[in-house]
Amino acid sequence: MTTNLLDFDLQGLVAYCEQLGEKRFRATQLFRWIHQRGAKDFSQMTDLAKSLREKLQHEAEIRPLPVITQHESQDGTIKWLFDVGDGNAVESVFIPEDDRGTLCVSSQAGCAVGCRFCSTGHQGFSRNLSTGEILAQLWFAEHFLRAHLKTDERVITNVVMMGMGEPLQNYSALVPALRTMLDDHGYGLSRRRVTVSTSGVVPMMDRLSQDCAVALAVSLHAPNDPLRDNLVPLNKKYPLDELLQACQRYLEFAPRDFITFEYCMLDGVNDQPEHAKQLVELIRSYGNGRPWCKLNLIPFNPFPASGLLRSSNERVTAFAKALSDAGIVTTVRKTRGDDIDAACGQLAGDVKDRTRAAERMAKQRTIMLKPTAG
Numbered sequence: 001m002t003t004n005l006l007d008f009d010l011q012g013l014v015a016y017c018e019q020l021g022e023k024r025f026r027a028t029q030l031f032r033w034i035h036q037r038g039a040k041d042f043s044q045m046t047d048l049a050k051s052l053r054e055k056l057q058h059e060a061e062i063r064p065l066p067v068i069t070q071h072e073s074q075d076g077t078i079k080w081l082f083d084v085g086d087g088n089a090v091e092s093v094f095i096p097e098d099d100r101g102t103l104c105v106s107s108q109a110g111c112a113v114g115c116r117f118c119s120t121g122h123q124g125f126s127r128n129l130s131t132g133e134i135l136a137q138l139w140f141a142e143h144f145l146r147a148h149l150k151t152d153e154r155v156i157t158n159v160v161m162m163g164m165g166e167p168l169q170n171y172s173a174l175v176p177a178l179r180t181m182l183d184d185h186g187y188g189l190s191r192r193r194v195t196v197s198t199s200g201v202v203p204m205m206d207r208l209s210q211d212c213a214v215a216l217a218v219s220l221h222a223p224n225d226p227l228r229d230n231l232v233p234l235n236k237k238y239p240l241d242e243l244l245q246a247c248q249r250y251l252e253f254a255p256r257d258f259i260t261f262e263y264c265m266l267d268g269v270n271d272q273p274e275h276a277k278q279l280v281e282l283i284r285s286y287g288n289g290r291p292w293c294k295l296n297l298i299p300f301n302p303f304p305a306s307g308l309l310r311s312s313n314e315r316v317t318a319f320a321k322a323l324s325d326a327g328i329v330t331t332v333r334k335t336r337g338d339d340i341d342a343a344c345g346q347l348a349g350d351v352k353d354r355t356r357a358a359e360r361m362a363k364q365r366t367i368m369l370k371p372t373a374g
């Protein structure tokens with residue numbers, strides 16, 4: 001099989017070129033052709049020696065992911081479903097705003113964490129994506145959009161690793177992909193504009209802080225361990241105290257002076273006044289009195305298998321006010337791309353429900369609602 005050059009960060013491409021008997025600067029030229037100019041065909045790369053181009057033609061390729069579907073929402077959001085083989089598909093979503101263009105990227109086909117409110121979690125886990133498959137999403141989207149918008153300027157200014165999968169459970173493929181996003185010869189994004197979202201894989205948060213400290217978002221979703229155990233099963237392994245201590249350690253290296261907490265608002269489950277109060281107390285018990293996090297409240301996007309409902313707008317507003325009144329910077333995420341099922345947590349596409357999670361989750365909901373409904 002030919003080598004997929006999308007699998008390499010610049011350092012990896014240098015090593016590959018050296019194996020071919022080529023100098024380092026050839027790797028930089030090649031890297032720029034691939035990521036900055038979106039080239040796929042080696043014959044386009046006219047400043048590379050002909051002998052190298054011929055070698056690459058025989059041994060290497062820039063392997064895109066086949067696009068299964070592309071849907072554009074009325075609000076400009078675009079969702080792509082990519083084929084990653086063996087009946088698996090992953091999704092990427094482009095979200096345009098006035099001052100930025102954000103691409104939401106997937107890191108795994110399915111996900112093993114199994115968060116209750118997440119349609120990806122309901123599919124179960126198929127496999128990790130390779131670095132090349134993670135980067136192929138950005139490579140395709142950036143160059144498709146430039147052609148579509150008829151511009152040579154960068155279109156994607158921000159990347160969030162918030163698509164399908166838990167990125168920190170695919171660490172070895174993730175880090176070279178992040179490095180390529182940040183590399184000035186690659187996509188040249190600042191560390192503040194690349195965000196890894198994690199459900200709380202504590203040891204890997206510490207490693208990321210050393211290897212590639214990009215912005216961090218943590219899926220919190222609950223203010224106490226029993227509720228979080230139920231909503232985000234990984235909490236049983238890394239409970240809130242361990243997670244929030246890891247956040248404090250991460251902050252020493254983070255490109256921003258805050259961590260973002262994602263909090264999906266679930267009707268009657270985690271959206272009550274007492275939950276807001278507990279959340280304030282929890283956050284205040286870390287950070288030595290200084291502000292250290294922001295809360296992003298996410299309106300839940302219901303899907304049939306979840307058995308969960310979206311909190312009312314009034315409830316979300318009251319929850320946000322309780323946090324803001326306590327001095328915690330709180331935003332409510334705008335739902336985007338609702339008409340194409342592109343909003344967060346709806347990234348399952350038509351992939352089959354492997355885990356019979358729907359039945360299991362429905363049972364769990366009955367158990368969980370007893371102590372928390374109020």
Ligand code: SF4
Binds near residue numbers: 165
């Ligand atoms: S929210 Fe993230 S970590 Fe949880 S199941 Fe979904 S993809 Fe996995």
